[in-house]
Amino acid sequence: MSPEKYPPTPILLVDDEAAWLRSLSLTLREATGIDNIIRCSDSRQVMAILRGTEVSLILLDLTMPYFSGTELLQMIGQEYPDIPVIVLSGLNQVETAVRCMQLGAFDYYVKTVEKERLITGIQRAFSMQEMRNENRSLKARFLDDHLAHPDAFAEIMTASKKMRAVFQYCEAVAQSSEPILITGESGVGKELIARAVHRIRCPGGPWVAVNAAGLDDTIFADTLFGHARGAFTGAERDRRGMIEEAAGGTLFLDEIGDLSHVSQVKLLRLLQEGEFFPIGSDTPRKLRAKLVFATNHDLSGKSGSNGFRKDLYYRLNAHQVQIPPLRERFEDLPLLIDHFLSEAAEALGKRSPTPPRELATLLSIYSFPGNIRELRAMIYDAVSRHRSHVLSLDSFKEKIGYSTDLPSPAPDTEIIFPERLPTLEEGRHRLVMEAVRRARGNQTLAAAMLGITRQALAKRLKQFPDATPVSPVRAAGSGRERVLQFFPAH
Ligand SMILES: Nc1ncnc2c1ncn2[C@@H]1O[C@H](COP(=O)(O)OP(=O)(O)OP(=O)(O)O)[C@@H](O)[C@H]1O
Known part of the structure; x- marks a missing residue:
């Protein structure tokens, strides 16, 4: 499969000097991997290009024949207000910069700016654009409660509104170039969600899953980055890492909370630079896979000297999908x-x-x-x-651990009473109502919980036709430990 272009929607470079356009394209390609570029050296063509092609960003020169940069900036602002425009000017004049910003430019640089600053500006424009798209897409989805890719979620059985919201969020962020972090307790279905994101984003591309738990630093690096022949004893030939195997598709890195500090640094570098070196090689390779991470740890809580690096957490956390427990x-x-x-x-x-x-x-x-x-x-x-x-x-x-032989709480279960003790009748009433609540109205089950027959329960319920609100019951830890609270009814 041919590697996908970056960014998926092209950027447009406009300058009347063809040589400058060529050198800027080269700089962008080398420094950021941007290779999806349209070059335009005739300012009269710009609006026609925009009408025919969707572009993600425009880098615009100011001084050009036919239409000046400021004229184009106004025209673009009117017709395509969502496209960020970065002005690149030969003029280092504050007034010009201010005028461009007033006309809606996203940023303004003089052409002699260091390339790092320009690249940071471009990346900021991309992030901003992604956030806008995500926002728009989320709004649209929440308003019409519609899934654009229902098939992607076909293997996930659910009737839950919370899960529906998770699906909608996944659809909104699936196309983002930022990583996605899926969190939730063990066994909630994080991998299923990751696969759904993959099916939305790169249905034809490879799916590569790596479990980071228990991988030491060397094996982690070798697994992800691969190695060159002769990199270490036994490395008899070049071996591609999982990142390259996943090019054009998704790399799913599970149990990310278990990574050692050294491996976290390697991962951070990969995310920051968008490239990596196979072990023993000095030729960098571009990251061309969508990254999806999962963990059942609270990484924000783990941040600190013994836990998870804060800087890495913030990189991973661009889009967090939290899956509710069952x-x-x-x-x-x-x-x-x-x-x-x-x-x-x-x-x-x-x-x-x-x-x-x-x-x-x-x-x-x-x-x-x-x-x-x-x-x-x-x-x-x-x-x-x-x-x-x-x-x-x-x-x-x-x-x-449910037993009808033990209908009453275990001896070590704490029961918290209010200052005024409930009467025996009040206490009985509360227990009956609580059992019915827990059994979701199923009287056979409620009766079994109370250790009475279904008929006896029905009789008691008839005595309490005006059911008062049931007492709150806190479940602590596993399903068996419970703390019963008898609060006053009102
Ligand atoms: N909504 C669902 N419908 C059908 N099967 C599900 C659903 N959610 C989870 N499963 C199944 O439950 C099991 C656990 O799911 P999965 O491996 O995705 O959980 P996880 O959150 O990634 O777990 P861990 O944190 O332990 O890696 C799998 O067999 C999966 O197919």
Whole structure:
């Protein structure tokens, strides 16, 4: 596959001196890898070019025959106000610079400026442009609640509004040249989201995934950057690193929070310079892959002497996609249960069993520290054990530590009472309502939690037709530890 051009939308250089245009193109190519350039030495052509081609940035000379730079700046500002224009002038005059900025120029440089400053200005214009596009795209998506690439998310089962917002954000940032950082607890589906971003951004390109956990510095560098023949004992031939393997596609770097300091520095350099050296080679290679990172650590919290470098964190964090844990989107349970039941039945060569009606409700009292991966494993286990037509709840109850033999809180469970103790009747009322709330209205399950029959629960509920708000219950740590609070009703 031919390497993609950078930036994907060309930049337009306008100057009446063809020699200057050539030398500027060369500088840009060498210093930044920008090779998607349109050169224009006739100021009369500029508006026609803009009508026919989308451009990401214009570098504009001021003194030209036919139309001057300031005239063009006004015309561009009127017709294409979103395209940033950087003025490059031979004149070092404050008034001219001020006039250009008033006319909407993004920046102003004299032609003798050091190339580093010009390049920083260009990069700022790109970032600004990306932010604008992202903003616009997010607004449009949130307003019409529409997904432009629903197929990209096909393998992710969800009915959750929070996940829908995650999908929309992914669509908005997928085309950005900045890296994407996906965060969330272990097993929430970070890799699935990374693949979806890849399908949106470079569907035909390679997908290369590297798990950074446990890689020492040398193996990390060798894996990512590759090596030249003779770089170390045993390096008998050149070997391309994963960054090159992913050119034109996506490099997914998982467990990024586990990187050592030395590896973090190498990664930072790659992000800052957009190029790297294979071990033992002094020829730089361009980074031509989209970078997507994932971690289940809070990298901002890890920043500091023993944790994650702040500068790297800010580079990675340009677009952060935070995936909510399963316990914050239990509305996904029915879909996920069905999905994994069919998947498990197929993998194990069995008929897909019917899930009991109470399964989703039962599971929604558990906090799922291992998230969807844990749910998947539970269902695989239950399917492998099951014999009859309807799946038994027993293996699930065992896994989540739910037992009808122990309906009351464990002896070490702390119960916080208000200053005025609830009466026995009030306390009973609260417990009943809390069980119904946790069981999401499923009376069989609520009755089992309370250690009474369904009929007894129904009778009690009839006594409390005007249900008062249920007492808040904090789940602490795993699904089993709980702190019950009896607050006054009002
Ligand atoms: N919404 C979903 N629909 C279907 N399967 C899912 C969903 N979310 C996660 N899974 C499945 O759950 C498992 C864990 O997902 P994944 O590996 O993407 O999680 P992760 O967040 O990257 O985990 P880790 O942090 O441990 O690397 C995989 O088998 C994945 O296919």
